Amino acid sequence: MADSFALEPLSRGPGLLTRGLRKLGIGKGFPWIAASVLAAVLVSALFSTWLAPHNAGGISLENSLTPPMWMEGGDSTYVLGTDNLGRDIFSRIIVGAQVSVEIAAYAIILSGAIGAMLGMTAGYFGGWVDAVISRLIDIQMAVPSIPMAMLFAAVLAPGKGMVIFIIVLTYWSWYARILRDEVLSLRERDYIALAKVAGVRTPVIFARHLFPNILNTLFVLATLQFGSVIVFEAGLSFLGLGIQPPQISWGGMLSDGRNFIEVAWWLITMPGLAIMAACLASNLLGDWLRDTFDPKLRQS
């Protein structure tokens, strides 16, 4: 064994980077385009101030409704054209990514944490605890999400906080249901039973034995949720119930552009493409993660 290892020529075989990526499961079939799009969205969100070529809120009426640069009358400094107030669409899309990503991050972390907590509790303890939590999940799933969003939009002050609250309220049950089922089967494993017999305290079992085992599922669900959160937030902002102007959001841009649909097609097309690209990328990457790390999930 040792001989053959020594004889192996160094240059042969995959390089260090490739091997490293393969260890993470990234090899053939990895959705590179989706991952790049998602990375671009994240980078735009983090560094929007430096990346935006123009001041996203800067009004210049003499440049209003400039078409995209490849069209007649287009201006190469305004790649995707300008809106009715002469604001650069490209810059606004980059800055708009910030709100989308920020809301998605908070919403995913909070709904994931609440859902995981309740799902693990229900699955592990069973009995009446499970009955109560499962009923709550059923109720949440039986109430249509958009009307419920309207309800809270009517009583809470609009803005980021409200949007995050509504999304968490809608999505926690989704995590809870899937993770409950998973913990239900984990609970029966020998190592959990042995840990119990050995006198390991319940919080330790949760943290050391259950949580690491649901981490893959949690990660897959979070990636898949990213896209739908972006669409949900855009929908609320489009209706005027989410992010309020002057704060820039993709949904808000669609809502503004709607009034000029007859004269400027790019106002509603460009932000929509951004929403679609972000959502599509997160779905594709989420599907790949699921197939790679958690093939069981495909059935549910």
Next chain:
Amino acid sequence: MGRYIFNRSWQGLIAIIGALAIVFIAQRLSGDPVALLLPMDATEADFVAMRAKLGLDQPMVVQFWRFLQSAVVGDFGHSYMWNEPAMDLILDRLPATLELAFAGLVFAAALAVPLGVLSAVYQDSWIDRVAKVFAMLGQAVPNFWIGLLLILFFAVYLQWFPAFGRGTIMHLVLPAIALGWYPVAAMTRTLRSAMLEIMQSDYIRMARAVGLGQRSIIWKYALRNAAVPLVTMLGVYFAGMLGGAFVVEVVFAWPGVGRAVVEAVFARDFPVVQAGVVLSAVVFVVVNLLVDLSYGVIDPRIRHGR
């Protein structure tokens, strides 16, 4: 079967009570439910009467019980905008929403059935690939954006269809497509996998052996069984569309429940909002219940299995 119906109905009832509880909590979340339920120019006497009706000096449980009592008779207060009972206002708008959701469903099925069948029969062909791309896009594109694009192409440029409003069948086309877009993807994939499975089954092989033509095997014998999961899906999506129609209704100025609720949110007309939310939740739960109960009727195999 009887026991099953009872259990499912019981669950449905709990879900509706849960939805009412959420509405109740939202009312209290605003701080002062009385201010929420009365118009700005309400008199002191109105306030006193509303406080007594809600029983705000009573424990929460009693307050919730009173809320349930008025909910059962459909009393969600008066709309200040229209000066009408809120539930009546919402019920007036329900037919428009049902019409739109039904049209959306027809569109979705009309596209999903041929796509699903053909992509299964010609597995891995170009049509299968087109259907896959279509499915991927369908789930990533928000319905309000589809709506805007449809308006842009078919109403502004081509001027084939009106951009908004309700009236003729022409008004129905664009909003129905926008609303029906999303379920096409899931329906196509479900039908595709059901068809693939059925085409391998014994009775289809038998039909082949007997010498039936490919066309009648596919469309007459295979589709009939493959459509079972599709039919139940239709019901589930119909229920979902009633909620999803909210945004599409706003895009197309469709005078349905959703648009009424959104307008009421802006006008701070809370009685209308809660009536609309409760009605959509009830319709959602009832339709889902009917779908579950219809499994056995549509597919006798399930009934025997139970």
